[in-house]
Amino acid sequence: MAEAFLKVMIDKLSSLIQEEIRLIMGVNSEMKKLSSILTTVEAVLEDAEDKQIESKPIRDWLRKLNCLAYEIDDIFDECEVMYPDSTTLRANSVATASAKSCIDTRLVGG
Numbered sequence: 001m002a003e004a005f006l007k008v009m010i011d012k013l014s015s016l017i018q019e020e021i022r023l024i025m026g027v028n029s030e031m032k033k034l035s036s037i038l039t040t041v042e043a044v045l046e047d048a049e050d051k052q053i054e055s056k057p058i059r060d061w062l063r064k065l066n067c068l069a070y071e072i073d074d075i076f077d078e079c080e081v082m083y084p085d086s087t088t089l090r091a092n093s094v095a096t097a098s099a100k101s102c103i104d105t106r107l108v109g110g
Helices: 002-051 056-082 087-101
Strands: none
Touching: 002 056
């Protein structure tokens, strides 16, 4: 009787663990995508800085892009707190810091 109970509990626990692993793997995949997007954002902001964009709509768009970069970095920070042993998350945080560091406050109206 106890063996049957233990088998059911082990099966349920195994299922939960597998689901958690799938969720974590999905999060890491999304984090990699966000990191890639931030690399593109960095390139766009550097290019805009080089061109000293004067267009008000473009400066507004760049300001929004700047806010997005900070929001994504906040998400990385929260995930790093939740999963402190994840080297993938730590690497992505470095990428976001790099993206944010290229933003010239004069360019985005800061």
